[in-house]
Amino acid sequence: MTIAPRRLVNFLAGLRTHRLRARLHAQGNGTEQQRAAFRVLLTRFEKTEFGRQHGLHARSSYDEFRARVPLRTSAEFRAFTERMAGGATNVLWPGRCTHFVYTAGTVDGTPKMLPVTADMFRHLRAAITDAWLMHAARVGRISVFEGRHVHTGPSTALMAAHGARAGYVDGIVRASLSEWSRHNLSAPSAALAELPEGAEKTAALVQALGARDVRLAAGTPGALIALLQEAARAGAHWPNLECCVHTGTILGIQEKALVEAAGARVSLHELYAGAEGVFAAQDGDARGGLRLFTDAGIFFEFLPVRELSAEGGGASRPQCLPLAEVKTDVEYALVVTTPAGVARCIVGDTVRFVSTTPPRLIVTGRTEFLLNSFGEQVTERELSDALIDVCVRNQWEAVHFHVAPYFTRKVPRVQGCHEWWVELRPGTMRTPTGPLLAAELDAELGRRNRDYTARRANGALEAPVVRLVMPGVFTQWSELHPTFGGPGKLARCRNDRLMADQLAGIARFHTGTIAPFAP
Secondary structure (H helix, E strand, C coil): CCCCCHHHHHHHHHHHHHHHHHHHHHHCCCHHHHHHHHHHHHHHHCCCHHHHHCCCCCCCCHHHHHHHCCCECHHHHHHHHHHHHCCCCCCCCCCCCCEEEECCCCCCCCCCEEEECHHHHHHHHHHHHHHHHHHHHHHCCCHHHHCEEEECCCCCCCEEECCEEEEEHHHHHHHHCCHHHHHHCECCCHHHHCCCCCHHHHHHHHHHHCCCCEEEEEECHHHHHHHHHHHHHHCCCCCCCCEEEECCCCCHHHHHHHHHHHCCCCEEEEEEEECCEEEEEECCCHHHCEEECCCCCCEEEEEEHHHECCCCCECCCCCCEEHHHCCECCEEEEEEECCCCCCCEEEEEEEEEEEECCEEEEEEEECCCCECCCCCCECHHHHHHHHHHHHHHHCCCEEEEEEEEEEEECCCCCEEEEEEEEEECCCCCCCCCHHHHHHHHHHHHHHHCHHHHHHHHHCCECCCEEEECCCCHHHHHHHHCCCCCCHHHCCCECCCCHHHHHHHHHHCCCHHHHCCCCC
16 A cells, blocks of 8 residues: 555545546647647747747747648657757756666667657656546546556666756656656566566566555556566465556557456557657547546647658658547547657657547547558558458467568569568467468458558558467567567567568568469
């Protein structure tokens, strides 16, 4: 239980949950809160080198902001960030920045550094608190605040350099916690939290927690499954565990395993966050989308995915939309401006709104990983949902999968297929085969995606090929390539063959036998 008196904890948590409900109800479509966030950000940019370079001032309109500030990826802030890390002041944000966060490096294995200002720390505290309160409001009780919260995943260690400190999201989030939260809610010691992610850390966490009153566990789905399975093996007794907060990747095929590991009485709660900030959290049924944090200091823009080229770039002047202009059932690339001075940054995620009042969205994949080699525009979520439905029908269970394009010819036009790498859990009722799985996946994607159907009809996209691999192949890949975001960030699809060819090497598919077609 907490150090603070339970009666006091219950009173404060109940009060804040009540206020959150009222605040969310009053927000409507969130546009007023976004206008306020935009104004606050501009008053801060006015005092920076970045603001002066782009002609920004407190009275700049959104149209001026959109015209004067180009879209950037996290990598394109490097020149600004390096100067800030070297001690320069008033670069992207007023004052000196002493903390920095690394992106996961999921795309190319190279993490990018972004600033974390004092205002950004306030954003993190407020948004994460709201996310936890959303769980309490959703389930109708505040007992999650009466015990301990454990976070499992990468090391939270912050490295010192040139008077600044830098680390990954987990470390920055831990550093953002209030003293009260550290003493009353956070369960693992700093020494344990700073251990590198892996089986040794998971076992150490379970041993240290023992029979403590754990109420909430957080991490990527894979890390949570490993923690809960280890707790079961070690006989750890957490009868009051009521919430598993999963983040970092689409739950997809891991949902069944997580539910089995946590137990039916434990609520799954989704949080959408990244190195750039905390964006949304679950405030109702998971399939109803995640509630966008419109009043937590971040200004959101949305770029229609169809304006992105197959190479991941954009049109000469791709036109982003503010929250007030988004529509449901349209794929958007998420663009954020944050209280760390990161302006109009393409986060790299694709989202789709399921409602605009209130604004709720689902994450559909990554912009860099959108399968579009043949004009098919297939997202990670569509691939994941298709595989889940096929497996449910056949009583199979997918453990891991990856999809990549396979080119059969590029002239006079690009032509090829999707190559699926799939690991199924052993012991299925019906014997799976690659051709059987491929035919069902082909039909399922055709029902979900009109572009896929059109490309299959005109011959640009041929029938998919499925490679069923032995258990352990994907685990071995993550051990050999830990820089690509770690095991919790495994890319379910890529628009290139980088990971597919690496899997082929591990699975011992020889170059001459990979091709599904005759020469």
